[in-house]
């Protein structure tokens with residue numbers, strides 16, 4: 763089988779690209795699509811509040827406004843992840859606020875209360891728009907022009923992470939864009955050859 767595309771002609775530009783954007787780094791440094799911050803996938807979302815938040819809406823464990831508020835049977839409220847971790851750490855069901863042991867489950871706070879904390883205003887850390895309701899931040903991030911997205915050729919090895927608004931600009935100079943009609947297995951072999959020590 764013969765390949766019609768002359769691969770050696772783009773060798774140097776691809777090498778330059780790989781040096782500039784080491785492949786395989788893109789995905790793990792992408793921010794969370796819900797809160798826009800970069801955090802471990804299993805840890806609490808991090809928000810940048812652009813309004814003062816009343817003490818009543820602040821979790822006594824993490825000292826931040828409640829995220830996914832849950833109530834104990836003794837009617838105290840915590841973030842879901844905060845109370846779940848506290849119970850796991852103490853190995854018994856004890857309320858961190860009053861040390862009361864409880865038999866029942868923690869339950870989701872009322873819809874009214876969840877709506878109140880989801881309406882708190884936060885800033886998008888990418889475009890710095892400051893009046894976004896926390897509950898709408900994920901929607902905003904889906905279209906935010908400054909949100910970092912991986913190059914659409916990341917599975918082929920392009921490690922570039924670009925602001926959403928600059929995707930076309932990047933594709934104009936992305937070496938993998940030139941290679942987009944090359945079969946993927948050919949490209950893999952090619953990229954491996956390129957990265958091998960000479």
Ligand SMILES: [Zn+2]
Pocket residue numbers: 794795796797798799801806807808
């Ligand atoms: Zn998050």
Ligand SMILES: [Zn+2]
Pocket residue numbers: 821822823824825826828829840841844
């Ligand atoms: Zn908390």
Ligand SMILES: [Zn+2]
Pocket residue numbers: 834836837838857858859860861862
């Ligand atoms: Zn309690």
Ligand SMILES: [Zn+2]
Pocket residue numbers: 886887888889890891902903906907908909
């Ligand atoms: Zn934004």
Ligand SMILES: [Zn+2]
Pocket residue numbers: 913914915920921922932933936937938939
């Ligand atoms: Zn690219």
